């Protein structure tokens with residue numbers, strides 16, 4: 001069953017727009033950040049991680065973004081190139097802006113946090129001149145990370161991409177991806193999130209992220225009410241995530257499908273969302289039934305919360321299938337399905 005009809009003649013599957021940054025994850029984890037002395041460097045930033053994930057699933061991805069004109073900028077572009085992600089639309093900042101640095105804190109298996117260095121930030125320098133209509137015309141879908149809407153000029157760049165996607169019948173995936181430290185006030189969040197959500201074919205976010213989106217429209221909606229409202233706009237699929245409690249996909253035929261997290265011994269609390277998006281969207285591109293897409297997303301999310309990185313350990317489809325098989329053999333066939 002196909003929920004989204006992609007134009008199969010287009011060479012690119014997914015173009016992601018937003019931040020690529022660098023994660024420094026503690027090697028001596030289970031200590032407060034102030035006590036950690038050793039960190040491992042990875043490419044990070046939610047849309048960058050999803051670009052890696054989707055490429056490892058054999059899909060052709062490209063990235064529209066801004067990086068710093070320095071060794072770290074080169075590092076992320078080299079990493080993308082090695083992964084097979086098209087970097088032709090990643091440009092360097094010209095005024096000394098720097099890539100975001102993310103120091104993560106893994107206090108325990110249950111408690112993690114993220115400390116971002118994002119002053120004079122490269123990714124939000126993306127401008128309307130970086131958005132090329134031909135590039136958007138040649139991809140089946142774009143994925144907009146909500147963080148890219150936080151400030152100008154990136155905000156206008158994203159809105160231009162969304163307008164051109166509409167014009168060229170390129171599908172729009174909106175990953176709300178709320179990162180508090182980028183925003184000045186909650187009205188702006190609701191204004192810009194809802195603008196993109198209205199146009200999107202697929203919306204993915206947590207309950208909190210939908211609440212932020214709907215603040216100026218109708219606060220206090222239930223999941224079902226939110227899904228119905230966005231399904232009545234353009235969304236074919238609305239995914240609402242509840243962290244460790246699981247997630248539900250609402251399709252525009254009025255059905256809903258729920259999945260529980262796969263049981264794993266988590267190492268950290270972040271990174272699951274990007275694994276989830278990679279696995280879930282792979283299933284959607286393949287035209288799978290919704291419950292299969294959710295199962296793949298949930299499995300990949302579980303694999304990522306037990307991993308040290310949010311990018312380097314993203315699995316390929318066979319590894320996800322093996323993980324699902326092994327987990328079902330251990331816990332029973334219906335382990336994750338509600």
Ligand SMILES: Nc1ncnc2c1ncn2[C@@H]1O[C@H](COP(=O)(O)OP(=O)(O)OP(=O)(O)O)[C@@H](O)[C@H]1O
Nearest residue numbers: 241243247261262266270271272273274298301302
């Ligand atoms: N402890 C866990 N064990 C197994 N799966 C988990 C666990 N925590 C989260 N997940 C999975 O990861 C998915 C995404 O988690 P969450 O809702 O926290 O997303 P997010 O905030 O987008 O994540 P991220 O930090 O990557 O941005 C969940 O829906 C669930 O399937």
Ligand SMILES: O=C(O)C[C@@H](O)[C@H](O)C(=O)CO
Nearest residue numbers: 023044045046102270271310
């Ligand atoms: O960029 C972030 O918001 C956090 C990163 O540490 C991480 O790569 C991530 O994006 C998890 O979703």
